[in-house]
Amino acid sequence: MSKKFAIFGNPVSHSKSPNMHNDAFRFIGCDAVYKKHLLNDGESIAKEFLKHGYSGANITVPFKEIAFKKADEVRGIGLKIKAVNTYINEDGKIIAYNTDAPGFLKAIQDFKDVKNVLILGAGGTAKAASIALYEVGKSVYVLNRSKEKLSFFEAWDIKCYSHDDFEISDFDLVVNATSAGLDNDDLPFIKENLEPVLKNAKYAYDCIYGKMTPFLKLAQKNGCEIKDGTDMLLYQGVLAFELFVGKRADEELIGIMRRALEKV
Ligand code: NDP
16 A cells, blocks of 8 residues: 655645655655645644644645654754644654754855854744754844844843844845745845845845745845755655655655646
């Protein structure tokens, strides 16, 4: 019988994860199927995972935090982020991981000599990127529109700003981890303050993928090397796939997964 995998989310119809994982399973000759699983009630995530006999799953918006709480065991950096995007069924026990954080680090690996990073946003993606960078010794600063979500970062001794109290300073890399620009033309921060920051930065990364966002356009105009979120999506998937099959993905397999993401 085929092994079953899924992505839990709401909405989930837009997800490209099934393309990526089904092509990868086919490529390595593994009899498995990966489907979209629309979940209405996050509280039921663990029960649904086990009831459907899934061997593994990914978790997307808005269930990463509840998935953390409902797992039997969390391993790795997910313990620090308190949110997970991957479940593995180990003999009926749910073992959870966060592959967004290491996926983000892989995505920015070509950005050299980065010491100071400004993260825009304070949601789940900002937490994954910030803790990943903090853990590899970068100086991390977080700027969010509102103050409410900053306490998580302050507990890590990360310098935090809200839009009202930001001090313009020098950063090597600026990361847009907000949803500004996702389905609108918003910048994540007022242009008057963002532009001087980008002018002094070397690199700009937008976690939003497949789109030249207003943030990336402004960064490019101000001389930054830019990159969108496609590689973060790819590498969180590659790292989850490695957990699904218990094997390292080689470059050929990563190429298959990358091409699967490019399919409409
Ligand atoms: P959350 O809903 O958890 O957080 C959204 C954040 O964006 C909040 O900090 C919010 O600020 C801020 N925000 C929203 N709109 C604006 C705006 N107009 N101006 C300034 N700030 C704004 O979202 P996620 O962390 O889950 O996702 C963030 C982004 O990352 C999304 O665009 C998503 O598509 C992308 N993403 C990419 C992935 C990849 O693999 N490449 C993986 C996961 C997400 P406030 O607190 O004030 O509301």
